[in-house]
Amino acid sequence: MALITASLLAAVPAQAAKISDISTTNLGEQALRFFTFQDPSLRYALVGSVLLGITCGLLGSFIVVRKMALVGDALSHAVLPGVALGFLWGQTKDPVAIFVGATIAGLIGTAVVGLIKQTTRLKEDAALGLVLASFFAVGICLVTMIQRLPTGNKSGIDKFLFGQAAAISAGDVRLMLLVTVLSVAAIALFYKECLVTSFDVDFARAAGFPTQLIHHGIMLLLAFAIVVALQAVGVVLVSAMLITPAAAAYLLTDRMHRMLLLAALFGMLAGAIGAFTSFLGNNLPTGPFMVLGASAVFLGAFLFGPQHGVLARWWKRRSRAGRINRENSLKSIYRILEEREFRGEDVALRELAEFRHESIEEARAGTLELSRHGLVTRGEEGNVVFFTPTGWQRACEIVRNHRLWELYLTNAVQFAADHVHEDADKIEHVIGTETVREIERRLQFANRDPHGRLIPGLEDIYPAVTGRRA
Known part of the structure; x- marks a missing residue:
């Protein structure tokens, strides 16, 4: 200098x-x-x-x-x-x-x-x-x-x-x-x-x-x-x-x-x-x-x-909103299959639209986004969807996070069973794997949520590893 x-x-x-x-x-x-x-x-x-x-x-x-x-x-x-x-x-x-x-x-x-x-x-x-x-x-x-x-x-x-x-x-x-x-x-x-x-x-x-x-x-x-x-x-x-x-x-x-x-x-x-x-x-x-x-x-x-800039934060919020919307769609497809006791692997676009209370066009746009990310495949000109292995694993993870958190709130925090759904809807998208494992241990690996529905286990999420089919 x-x-x-x-x-x-x-x-x-x-x-x-x-x-x-x-x-x-x-x-x-x-x-x-x-x-x-x-x-x-x-x-x-x-x-x-x-x-x-x-x-x-x-x-x-x-x-x-x-x-x-x-x-x-x-x-x-x-x-x-x-x-x-x-x-x-x-x-x-x-x-x-x-x-x-x-x-x-x-x-x-x-x-x-x-x-x-x-x-x-x-x-x-x-x-x-x-x-x-x-x-x-x-x-x-x-x-x-x-x-x-x-x-x-x-x-x-x-x-x-x-x-x-x-x-x-x-x-x-x-x-x-x-x-x-x-x-x-x-x-x-x-x-x-x-x-x-x-x-x-x-x-x-x-x-x-x-x-x-x-x-x-x-x-x-x-x-x-x-x-x-x-x-x-x-x-x-x-x-x-x-x-x-x-x-x-x-x-x-x-x-x-x-x-x-x-x-x-x-x-x-x-x-x-x-x-x-x-x-x-x-x-x-x-x-x-x-x-x-x-x-x-x-x-x-x-x-x-790159971290605190307006555009970076806007992009993060936009990406997070898109991810949450995709995960909600995956959860809805899982729920539809669950209600029919997993008979058949396809879900009609009309079923998905009715379940999510949205129009056919909105459901079509949502499944197209899932397809772009390799989470579903579309058939019959886009009128039915099928899980890909990646999509199935992510759907099971989201449902598992949701139901474990509901059970944790009712058992550990003593919340009423009908007051935990909204909180679980938010937590399911952000909760980490280690936290999920800790909750499982505290709940002694329970397999049913407060409403009696089955909680997907590791054998459902990673069937190739556990040697069992989902």
Whole structure:
């Protein structure tokens, strides 16, 4: 990372003083010029955006899993008075003075939140709201005072409110690099401690971990990350860069180390998108485009995530509904055969439709779906159906699950026999094999349900294994 940063910051003469000062009107030429990295302001903005993306992504991950999203927002607003005081210290926009002042203000804000929680009846969210509003108000007053100074209009202090990546200097980039390296090193060295305290603070405390020290250490790193991000995205939007990449990563994985890597990657991507998009036109802000880039990544994870995405969950619900409908059809075919004491192997489509209280066309569509999955075969132009061996086994499993659960509820839970059918209709589709075996053992391998009907046994489900016909 340090080598990449140094190479991008190598001095190349150029005329543009701001990332948005490029006068080329052709969009293709503008995009091509971006990848030449010949403008110093572009290089500083790009490297700074990528570095803060890494830092915010890593630390934001711990904020998200600790359910402290509002803490990041409050802390980002609380540092504004420190930014103003850091400027007043030397009457110049010295990155180090502003960094120190903003960090101290952020830590004071965190301490005030803790003090309010410990000495009053107020909850953390109320304390955070108070600190956010009051510190931000003080910061606005100080910024207004600075702008009224003789050199106030040229100070650029107002850029900390909404950010201006084009104003990032080499000193800012060096400071961002230092914070990024410090954050990566701290997380790498104390990953186990941060992991345990993030998910189970009581266990961590019982195991002897210094939970308060770890918490304050994360808060300190968070304050560092917020301060270095102010120049690019501003006080108002910095919490979005902390939360959005981490939230997108949270939707894509259940492992913390993967979440950290994904969040850092998404933060880098958002930073690059912001720098590239703002470079394409005149006077386009980098910070908001960074947030929009992070939001686009989150939207992609929200919609297309393999486990928690909207489309994945919709597809799972749809697949589950289709499977349940097929299994209900198999159970109905079994019941029809059972009522005729299994004389004959075929079931007419008309019988199935009457048994399931549906139309002939609905029954035909259902048997066609069963046939596609290899559960039945169809004869007489689709007017009769026969179980395949796979379909017969699955039908026996569903009926067995249903009747065992009914018997379990009546025997073990003392439910009335006429109150167990609806519950068994739901459980039969989700109960696992091991659970079924355990229920059988508890019921001493009973072969009749509460209504006196035969419970299919293993010899019915796996006749080739048991050597008996179903």
